[in-house]
Amino acid sequence: MPVSRPSRHEIAAISAGKDHTLARLRTGEVLGWGGAGSGRMSTPDRDICSPFRTTDAKPVYVAKSSRYADVSAGYGVSLGISDTRQTLIWGFCQVGLDGKRGFTEEPSLVDGISNASKVVAGQLLHAAIDQSGDLYTWGMSTDGALGRTAATINARPGVVRLPATQAIAIGDAFMVALSTEGHLHAWGSNSAGQLGLGHLESATSPQSISLGSRVKAIAAGSTHVLALTASGQVFGWGSNHFGQVSFNQRKGRSAQAFMSEPVPIDLPEPTSALAAGMHYSVALGRSGRVYTWGWNGFGQLGHGDLEARDAPTVIRHLSGVRAIAAGEAHVVATGESDLLGWGCNESGQLGSANPRQMSPHALLAIAGGDRARPD
């Protein structure tokens, strides 16, 4: 149902999917914008071939009665963790699990995961981390994307043999896991070298990636990966045909359409967070400024145009950003007093913004940030 409360929301976390946006409030409630997985039903008499998926720019509450500990916007679906640590799924769940198929925005239970603390939704491919650091994967087992063997192709949740995991990122049929010790493992499709192994062979079990230093954050686009080390250095690898990893002539690296091994990416300042979408990258500097590079077909780089950038480029007139998230072709950010978004809005994932929103647009007025306060 539409959000009518005029008061300013306090945002705890944001997530951007293929064509929807989720914002988890400090109350645990979740607001959704855009297409399937947002909690909103698509308009039923919409033209089947229309590029535009919704006409409603207002956010809706996802199953308002619930309180979520975490949410993730995926490919037409969303995952959430309830206040009782159950894993929930909603949206366009085409294949379902255990023979249960769901096509509704009403969250339903994913069996087999207890005490989940984090969830990440991908394209028919999902992951959850429980409170002891065990990583569960489920969904379509193609190219070894589950990181484990499974009895069925559309597999139920199962644990991947890995050291205790703190974060997981999902791209097109591959995953990258960050251990609590700061080490990286990757598996699944390696179509553009996104496993960082120096070749293009898929891997059906976790493979170690060495960056030579501890990693503290990761992000996966469709076919490229970004990693942030404890010292604030960013590395990237995988597809690079739009410069989404970056072209760096100064260091004598020629323009390569893909990079199968990690390379450092120069940013003007230390980085605090990373995000990545379909062939583009986003970095949040410690100053609160945002840098973007790569493909820009929907204006998702936020520079007021549709030109690709092959090196991190600061978004002018944007500062004080506290968090970033990247969907397939749209970016959301929590600013000082607004939830902001730019890029593709064909499904209303950016509220009332333009279909190609080329600069930051305010989705929602939010309470002023206290950057020191943890979630």
Next chain:
Amino acid sequence: MRSSRLQEAIVPDPTDIEPARRQFLRVSAAMASTTLIPPGLGGCSEGPPEKSGKPQETFVQPMVLEARDGLLDLTLRASYFETRLAGSIARKSQAVSLRAYACNEHGPGVSGPTLVVAGGDQLRIRVVNNLPVNPPLRWFRDPTNYISPNTTNLHTHGLHVSPNFYPERTPPEYGDHVVDSRSGGIQPRGDSRQYVYDIPENHPAGPFYYHPQYHGSSALQTGSLMCGALMVRGPMDRLPEMARARELIFLFQAPYYSAGDSGDTDGVKAGTLENFAQIAVHPTGHGVRSAHADGPESQPVLINGVRHPTIVMQTGEVHRWRLINTQIFNALNLSLDDHTLLEYTTDGWERASWREHPDAARRDGKGLMLGPGNRASVLLRGGAPGTYLLRSLPLELARGRQSATLPGQILARIVVVEGTAAFDLPQTPLSVSEFLNPITDHELASAGGRKRSIVFDMVGNEAIGATRNARSALGAAFAQATTAASTAKESVGQSIAVAMAALSRLTGVAVGNTDVRPPVASPTHNYQVQPANVIGHNVILDAVEEWTVFNCNSIGHSIHIHVNPMYVIKVNGAPIDPYWCDTLSLPAGGTPEIPTSATIRMRFKDFAGPHILQSQMLQYADLGLIQRITVVPA
């Protein structure tokens, strides 16, 4: 003829089939021919033997229009066509009144004309819709009175051409643009549209076809008589051996209409197709009975409007046959007695080497498989004098939770007579267009390497009926949806919520992909079912992508992707000898837990713009098994 149930005899004695009686207008296979199949001759070709004993060819083909000086410009008019068509009993015809195409100054025919173009040509088709006004749309999208059966558009199936719309031109022009809105398309009673297709210079040479693809009406119109062959010519056609071989273009059609004699009129006048349930309740059709008492029936197949035509060739003579399966649901499993078919295009896409299809009736039963919308080109050499049958062998349609075998049927009779002419086959490997270069791992990696998962999953509407007399699961879902619709409609005065609850209770997720419409445009109910098209795909121009298409149903779904052909690299996850196609049958026997799959690669080159992927089992497409693909500028 021994009985009216010829089709039940899988390997009948060839002498069982009598030669032609009627003096058909003989149509030369030479491409210069411009003779239409005369109205009224779209019937059978069988009768008592001729007195002379000389074999009489009854293979006819539609009018051929060929580009001259780089241009082919024509008008197609959609209207009803009153004619007689042969049914399951070849010698017995029935009066029908079906939607059909007329071309230029000619009257309507059992198909549209055969259009012949080459790389670099421009094809211009003006489509005029002379169909009558649409019946009133019921409050619900009632599958028995489906959307807008008389609104149309045009799709050039398989052609690699722009899908764009050119509103700035006067009048506005359209490429292979099928993403019409619900209020769009070419309206009945005289609306028209100018289509223009610029065939790329390097377009591979092969058989294609055209048919309507207006969402919601595609099955009903294509399953009438609205289709025609579209041939692209190229260097392969100019090889001396190819040019010398007699070319026959087979437009396989199986129009659906209510049978007057069976008592099952589907609630419409005999000989008409006016009700979506006619093609949904028995999606494989009526008339050709299964050898198994509980098997599904099939629709009798016509070749260029004729049932069981006779083709005459000489011993040693080489023919090249262009095979186009325009059926909206059924596949063909082609086999020619005692002859080997050498396949040199799969759909319209050239092959460097033959795929050999020996007489499968005497072997494993696996012939040349043409799913709905598939085409092929084959060469064959006439064997010893005698009469041979071109058959579609029984074909497994569904496996697993539901199982069904489509019955076989006889399609044509080939009479080989003594001959002395020496024909050669072209040397392989054949030279194919660089457009069809393999898509390597390196090319994929260099162009983004995206992988997508596409799911074909008809929930509740799964598969087809396993028993002849029972309504199919699809039909049952329709009945259910219709009941739900009327229940909800009655409830609307009381409470929309009650109506929606009724709909949910009755359908659950059972009509998940059917997009059953509630009685008002925008209900406030939060948790309805969703159609497949809630997901669309944005692909970047010049991208190369790899998609895995999963089939969660017992039935072997068919996927067709517009504009760009698919390079098939894996089936069920296992690598295969790769090949190009544009319409692909997925393996039968999928489940949501263990779906079958095919993995394809595509180059999204040359054309930005909106198009679709769809089920080529057009009833499913019309029900929502369709997704938009938009190729966006880099």
